[in-house]
Amino acid sequence: MISAGIDIGGKDVKVLLLKDGKVLAKEKAPGGFDQAGVIEELMEKALKAAGIERKEIRKIGVTGSGKKYAPSHDVEITEVGAAAKGVSFLVPSARTIIDSGAEDSRGIKCEGAVVKDFATNDKCAAGAGAFTEAMARALEVSLEEFGKIALKSTKTVPINAQCAVFAESEVVSLINSKVAKEDIARSVNDALAERVVAMVKRIGVEKDVVVVGGLAKNPAYVDGLKNGFKTDVLVPENPEFVGALGAALAARES
Amino acid sequence: MATNKTEDKKELWRWVESRWTNPDIDWKKGEIISAGIDVGSVSTQCVVMVDGELYCYSNLRSGSGSADSSWRGANFALEGTGMKVDDWHSCVGTGYGRVNVPMSKKAITEIACHGRGANWMYGPQVKTILDMGGQDCKVIHVDEKGKVTNFAMNDKCAAGAGRGMEVFADFVGVNINEVGDRSFNINEEPKPVSSTCVIFAKSEAAGLLREGWPVNKVLAAYTSATAHRVWELMERVGVLPELGITGGIAKNRGVVERLEKELGKKFQPKKWNNPEYEKKDIPFDTQIAGALGAALFAKALVEKERGK
Numbered sequence: 389m390i391s392a393g394i395d396i397g398g399k400d401v402k403v404l405l406l407k408d409g410k411v412l413a414k415e416k417a418p419g420g421f422d423q424a425g426v427i428e429e430l431m432e433k434a435l436k437a438a439g440i441e442r443k444e445i446r447k448i449g450v451t452g453s454g455k456k457y458a459p460s461h462d463v464e465i466t467e468v469g470a471a472a473k474g475v476s477f478l479v480p481s482a483r484t485i486i487d488s489g490a491e492d493s494r495g496i497k498c499e500g501a502v503v504k505d506f507a508t509n510d511k512c513a514a515g516a517g518a519f520t521e522a523m524a525r526a527l528e529v530s531l532e533e534f535g536k537i538a539l540k541s542t543k544t545v546p547i548n549a550q551c552a553v554f555a556e557s558e559v560v561s562l563i564n565s566k567v568a569k570e571d572i573a574r575s576v577n578d579a580l581a582e583r584v585v586a587m588v589k590r591i592g593v594e595k596d597v598v599v600v601g602g603l604a605k606n607p608a609y610v611d612g613l614k615n616g617f618k619t620d621v622l623v624p625e626n627p628e629f630v631g632a633l634g635a636a637l638a639a640r641e642s
Numbered sequence: 643m644a645t646n647k648t649e650d651k652k653e654l655w656r657w658v659e660s661r662w663t664n665p666d667i668d669w670k671k672g673e674i675i676s677a678g679i680d681v682g683s684v685s686t687q688c689v690v691m692v693d694g695e696l697y698c699y700s701n702l703r704s705g706s707g708s709a710d711s712s713w714r715g716a717n718f719a720l721e722g723t724g725m726k727v728d729d730w731h732s733c734v735g736t737g738y739g740r741v742n743v744p745m746s747k748k749a750i751t752e753i754a755c756h757g758r759g760a761n762w763m764y765g766p767q768v769k770t771i772l773d774m775g776g777q778d779c780k781v782i783h784v785d786e787k788g789k790v791t792n793f794a795m796n797d798k799c800a801a802g803a804g805r806g807m808e809v810f811a812d813f814v815g816v817n818i819n820e821v822g823d824r825s826f827n828i829n830e831e832p833k834p835v836s837s838t839c840v841i842f843a844k845s846e847a848a849g850l851l852r853e854g855w856p857v858n859k860v861l862a863a864y865t866s867a868t869a870h871r872v873w874e875l876m877e878r879v880g881v882l883p884e885l886g887i888t889g890g891i892a893k894n895r896g897v898v899e900r901l902e903k904e905l906g907k908k909f910q911p912k913k914w915n916n917p918e919y920e921k922k923d924i925p926f927d928t929q930i931a932g933a934l935g936a937a938l939f940a941k942a943l944v945e946k947e948r949g950k
Contacts, residue, residue, distance in 0.1 A: 398845065421852045491842060512799070513841035522841065553800035553809055553840050554777055557683065564706045 390440065391447045393636030394427060394461070395470065395629075396454030398491025399517070400602065403430040404632035405438050405445070406640065409477075412438035414629050423457040449639030451631050453491065453510070463635070463642045468496055468506050470634030475598050476501040477637055478624045483594035486584060486613060486621070487631075488603035490517040495588030505591045513552040515583040517603045522552045523576045526559040527569050531606070534573050538608030541574030550583070574608060581612025588617075597621045600630040654817050655808035657890065661700040661718050662925055667692050669725055674944045677730045678936025679715055679746060680755065681708045681739030684776025684804055685890065687933035688715035690725070694941055696919070698723055701929050704776075708739025716745065732944045734936040738777070750939050752932050753782055753793050759935030760886045761788025763926070765915030769882040772872065772909075773931065774891035776804040779872055781879050788935070794879040799839070802871040804890040806840040807897075810864050813844050814857050818894075825861040825896030832859050834867035843867060865896035872897070873904045885909045892928035 390412070395402040401419045405412040413434040417426050435442055450458040451470035458464075465473070471487040476498065485496040492510035496503055509515045513522075524534035545567055549555040555576070562572050597617055603609050604627035613621050624630065669675060672692035680687045682704060689699040700719035704711045712735070716727050727733075727745050735743030736755040743749065752775075760771040766786035773780045778797035784790055800806035811818040832855075835846045847860050855863075868891070887909045891897050902908050912926045 421848070491845065511836075511838045511842075513839050518841045518845075551799045551840075553806055554683075557777070557805065561706060 389446050389640060390444050391449065391636045391639040392431070392434075392445050393470075393632040393634065393639060394448065394450045394452075394458060395631035395635055396423060396427070396450065396452035396457055397489050397602075397631070398453050400490070400628070401426050401430060401454075402629050402632040403427065403434050404629055404636050405434050405440070406633070406636040411633070412440065414626065414632065416628065419454060423454060424459060427457075427459060447639035447642055449635035449637075449642070451635040461639075463639045465635055465638040467492075467631060468494060468503055468508070470631045470638065471600060472496055472498045472503050472634070473501045473637045474630035474632075474634030475600060475624070477633065478630070479596060479598050479622055481596045482598040482622075484588065484597045486588060486597065486599045486601075488517060488584065488599065488601040488609070490521070490602060492516055493584050493587070493601075493603075495584070495591055497591050497594065507587050507591045509587055514550045515580065515587060517601070519552045519555070519580055520576065520603065520606065520609070522556045523559050523573075526556050527563070527572060529569065529573070535577070535606030535608045537570045538573035538577050539611070541568070541570040543571055544575045544578060545571055547575050547579040555579075577606065577608035578612045581609055581616050585613060585616030593617055593619070595619060599623050600627040602628045604628070654815060655812045656703070657818050659702040659718075660925075660927070661698070661721060663698040663723055664696055664924065666922070667695060667697050669697055669723065669729075674941055675725070675729055675731050676937050676940035676944060677716070677733040677745075678755065678933040678938070678940055679712050679733065679735050679743050680737040680752065680930075680932035680936060681711050681715070681735065681743060682737045682752075682776050682932070684808075685929060686711040686715040686737075687930045688712075688719040689930050689933040689937045690719055690730070691937045691941060694938075696924065696934070699927070699930050699933065701927055704739070708742035709744050711739065712743045712745065732940040734940040734943070736932050736936040747940070747943060750936060753780060753795075754790055755932045755935030755939065756780065756888055757782050757784040757790040757935065758788040758938050759931035759933070760784070760888050761786075762934060762938060763888075763914060763931060764886040764910050767884045768886035768910060770876075770885050772876065772885065772887045774802070774804060774872070774887070774889035774897075776890065779803055779875060781876050783879065783882060792879055794875055796875055801838055801840050801843070802868055802875070807868065807891060807894065809840055810844065810847070814847060814851075814860055816857060816861060821861055821865065822894040822896035822898075824858045825865045826899075827858045828856070828862050831866070832863045834870055835863045836867065838871075861896060865894065866900045868897050869900035869904055872901055876905065881905060881907065883907065888928045888931035890929055
């Protein structure tokens with residue numbers, strides 16, 4: 389049976405096709421100004437990559453903060469539920485999930501796909517991907533580079549501002565006072581990780597800890613989480629597609 | 643023309659820098675020349691008083707360092723006056739960069755200075771001052787002499803601060819000076835956008851523009867969110883009449899009038915307590931309150947020194 393998962397995030401839209409527990413295709417693109425159009429395009433691309441026809445898709449599941457923009461579907465699942473389903477499928481031993489997206493971050497305590505507790509911040513960009521994006525922009529490096537160069541840092545500087553808007557001004561003044569880009573990037577990632585760690589600690593942290601969402605692709609952020617939790621954290625392959633995977637799994641079960 | 647346009651686009655957040663001199667005062671005859679410099683995170687002001695009368699002031703954007711901003715503010719204020727910083731008998735620094743004002747004798751918190759300055763500008767009837775700064779928003783209770791009795795502050799989040807407004811204006815491509823007027827050029831008052839995070843308000847605005855909302859309506863939704871955010875802070879400390887407003891956003895009627903509606907109260911009109919000043923049409927700049935308060939404190943320092 390083939391099912392599709394659509395994850396409409398704060399920034400990117402993800403589409404994933406699943407057949408009997410195997411990922412056939414996955415596509416993503418920024419939602420931009422026409423999310424419905426982007427979803428349609430991604431679906432076409434995914435179908436082509438998988439070499440199947442649209443009518444072969446039996447069920448469609450949707451998740452993400454932009455669920456309301458979704459085309460017709462069979463199942464709707466919360467972001468928390470989708471992350472738990474997706475992670476438990478990939479890493480059955482997971483007990484704590486950190487889901488760090490563009491506009492929200494979540495800590496989820498789970499057993500298998502069953503959610504025991506969760507904490508979330510979707511009110512403020514301070515703990516989300518949008519924070520690193522703003523800082524990368526100020527440093528004039530790509531998001532990918534932003535995580536990489538941070539690993540070359542030799543020392544950290546305190547970032548006092550919590551607010552992404554204020555932190556951007558702070559980063560600009562650090563640049564002006566000739567602090568190395570690498571050190572600024574490291575400090576920003578540490579500050580971000582610290583905030584997420586504090587939030588997740590509220591619900592308690594149990595091993596294994598798994599990080600998913602777009603930010604999981606940033607090695608410096610993941611490193612910051614490791615230091616904060618004082619335990620190893622696991623990052624599955626393609627962590628940004630875990631929500632879409634969860635939605636596809638939910639669709640399959642329906 | 644084409645280059646001009648791109649430059650304009652880049653500078654949408656840029657508000658007008660200004661300076662003013664009182665032509666009726668001969669500073670050389672003054673007994674006490676006192677100055678206040680308010681180095682904020684976004685803007686810097688310098689106010690010079692001669693025997694307790696407003697002589698000149700400047701209002702400009704803060705640079706990369708507080709010392710540099712102080713000098714730029716002082717030089718801009720003194721432009722064309724023939725006065726030099728050495729002629730000052732005393733200077734007080736205030737604001738975020740107050741400890742790095744090289745020409746100051748003392749640093750005093752911006753809360754005390756805003757209380758004192760707003761009291762002088764608006765008059766003793768003002769008991770609650772809302773100061774909407776670049777990176778913070780303060781609600782200050784003062785007595786009839788301008789002495790602070792209580793305050794509340796948000797300096798953690800850009801929602802409700804001037805910098806947030808700059809970022810938003812830039813994002814929707816509207817000159818910051820036009821935001822207030824344009825936010826009323828709408829058919830129907832929309833619901834506010836997210837009042838908690840400027841970054842999220844921006845992506846919400848992108849969604850609204852995508853849905854076909856006119857830019858002015860989006861401005862209305864943002865200014866009303868800002869007003870609501872500030873209202874929450876005011877409610878926390880309480881609102882004692884009369885109300886005075888200072889800072890940069892005080893110039894944005896989109897926020898101020900919506901806030902008045904939520905409060906069910908009006909702010910005092912932006913008029914000098916001193917009728918002479920009104921008669922002479924001295925420009926009432928809400929951004930100079932902190933520096934003005936600092937200049938008043940500087941004057942008091944000189945008087946104390948001279949044993950008056």
